[in-house]
Amino acid sequence: MRNIASLVFSAGLLFLLLVIGAELALGHPDMRVGAEYLRVAGPELGAANIVTAILVGYRGFDTLGELSILFAAATAASLVLGHRRADARRDPPGGLVLTAGADLLFPLLLVVGIFIVVHGHLTPGGGFQGGVILAAAFFVALLANPARTLNHALLGWIEGLAGAAFILIGLWALVEDGHFLTPLLPLGTMGELVSAGTLPLLSVAIGLKVGAELAGLLAHLADTEAPDR
Amino acid sequence: MIPLSLETVSYAGAIGLVVIGGLGLVICNHLFRMLLALAMAESGANLLLVLTGFRDGAIAPIIGYGPAGAPLVDPLPQVLVLTAIVIGVGVQALAVAVLVRVYRSYGTLDMRELRRRMEGEIAAAAGIAAPGSAQAPLGQRPLPPVPDYESVRRSAPVRERGA
Numbered sequence: 001m002r003n004i005a006s007l008v009f010s011a012g013l014l015f016l017l018l019v020i021g022a023e024l025a026l027g028h029p030d031m032r033v034g035a036e037y038l039r040v041a042g043p044e045l046g047a048a049n050i051v052t053a054i055l056v057g058y059r060g061f062d063t064l065g066e067l068s069i070l071f072a073a074a075t076a077a078s079l080v081l082g083h084r085r086a087d088a089r090r091d092p093p094g095g096l097v098l099t100a101g102a103d104l105l106f107p108l109l110l111v112v113g114i115f116i117v118v119h120g121h122l123t124p125g126g127g128f129q130g131g132v133i134l135a136a137a138f139f140v141a142l143l144a145n146p147a148r149t150l151n152h153a154l155l156g157w158i159e160g161l162a163g164a165a166f167i168l169i170g171l172w173a174l175v176e177d178g179h180f181l182t183p184l185l186p187l188g189t190m191g192e193l194v195s196a197g198t199l200p201l202l203s204v205a206i207g208l209k210v211g212a213e214l215a216g217l218l219a220h221l222a223d224t225e226a227p228d229r
Numbered sequence: 230m231i232p233l234s235l236e237t238v239s240y241a242g243a244i245g246l247v248v249i250g251g252l253g254l255v256i257c258n259h260l261f262r263m264l265l266a267l268a269m270a271e272s273g274a275n276l277l278l279v280l281t282g283f284r285d286g287a288i289a290p291i292i293g294y295g296p297a298g299a300p301l302v303d304p305l306p307q308v309l310v311l312t313a314i315v316i317g318v319g320v321q322a323l324a325v326a327v328l329v330r331v332y333r334s335y336g337t338l339d340m341r342e343l344r345r346r347m348e349g350e351i352a353a354a355a356g357i358a359a360p361g362s363a364q365a366p367l368g369q370r371p372l373p374p375v376p377d378y379e380s381v382r383r384s385a386p387v388r389e390r391g392a
Contacts, residue, residue: 003256010252017244026236027285034282034303041304042292050290050304055311066312073319077326124289128315190292210315217322224329 046187047121047196055126056202060170060181063202067163067209074217081224088225091146102144109137117207121196127206134211139218146222155216162208169198169205239280246273260331260338264324271317275310282306 031038037054047053055063093099116123117130142148170181177184181202188195250270257263282303288295290304332338335346352358 006252006255009255010248013251014244014248017247018241021240021244024240024281026234026240027283029281029284029303031282031284031303034305037304038290038301048292048294050292050301051307051311054304054308059308062312066315069316070319073323077323080323080326080330082330122291124291126311128311132318214318221322221325221329225333 042190045183045196045199046190047199048190049121049123049126051124052120052126052203053196053199056120056199056206057183060202063206064166064170064181067166067206070210070213071159071163074213077217078220081220084223084225093145093147094143098144102141105140106137109133109140113137113207113211117204118193118200120203120207121199122193127203128210131207131210132214134207135214135218138215139222142219142222149223150215150219152216152219155212155219159209159212159216162205162212166202166205166209169202173198236280236283240277243273243276243280246270246276249273258340260328260340260343264321264328267324268317268321271313275313275317278306278310278313 037058038050041047041050041053041057045053045057047057094102113130113133113136115130116125116133117127120126120130138150142150173182173184174180176182183197183199185197187197190196194200247270250266250268250273253266253269254263257266282305284300284302287300287302290301290307328338331343335343337343337346
């Protein structure tokens with residue numbers, strides 16, 4: 001009975017979404033804000049990647065809120081998971097192939113992550129994407145050998161300092177220009193690594209914060225005690 | 230009739246993901262499968278949002294990436310979806326943490342089994358009988374079975390008026 005009701009509900013949802021989708025202007029959307037961003041973002045912010053320009057330049061305050069949501073989720077998760085007993089059973093290491101593969105992957109992931117974070121204003125990517133790859137670099141090693149642990153105190157310091165740097169750059173803009181998180185510094189030549197004012201700095205701060213946050217969260221999840229049974 | 234093009238197929242796929250995720254959320258009894266269904270519905274919604282910014286023949290919104298003068302897709306949905314993905318990751322991590330906790334406490338993630346054990350635990354803590362369904366077999370109902378008239382009369386004879 002419940003399954004039939006669920007099926008009917010889903011069929012209704014599907015019909016509704018399809019009807020709405022059929023009404024949408026596929027392929028030629030009515031761009032108003034987007035068109036304005038496309039016109040203005042390049043000359044105003046000097047960043048080639050308009051998505052990063054909007055995320056950090058125009059909607060920096062949203063990004064700050066997003067970072068705090070991620071922080072709240074990570075804090076709540078570690079609160080729920082609790083501490084590990086010293087004598088709890090650990091999973092055995094993953095064997096030669098897995099550990100060697102993880103060791104081989106670690107520098108590559110690190111380089112790719114740093115590249116994506118630093119080039120956030122030029123190529124696809126940015127602080128969030130690169131930060132996730134950085135976290136993965138540390139987490140893969142942890143998966144291959146569960147006896148290894150991450151230094152949570154250091155991760156906490158990196159995360160706190162990166163978050164403070166983001167806010168400090170915003171406050172600096174508030175003092176200098178009168179608006180929180182306004183991009184500062186000369187724009188430079190578009191397409192070069194050192195360009196677009198404070199955008200790359202904010203991007204690096206986001207990358208470090210997200211990377212440290214996710215690495216700590218994943219390490220905490222992997223570190224939870226296995227159930228006794 | 231809607232023409233069958235790449236955009237239509239992508240749209241249908243994104244909508245399908247949302248619907249499959251929603252269906253999984255209501256049909257599944259296993260908590261981890263519900264979480265997977267939630268993640269699926271979320272990806273479908275994100276895909277749908279990105280697709281609304283698509284323009285015919287447009288390239289990624291990066292200046293100097295494609296041929297000069299080519300139209301760029303709408304960057305705003307991409308920014309919003311980036312936010313949504315990150316928040317989704319946070320929500321899923323928190324949900325997984327809660328699932329780990331539930332599994333450690335009850336040893337199962339099956340919803341029906343969980344409900345039974347939780348209700349039993351609450352009843353034990355309150356010192357009452359575990360609740361059951363009114364449709365359960367005679368001895369397992371929450372209320373004791375209704376006694377028939379004869380047994381009641383034998384155990385406590387009704388005092389006759391005037392006796």
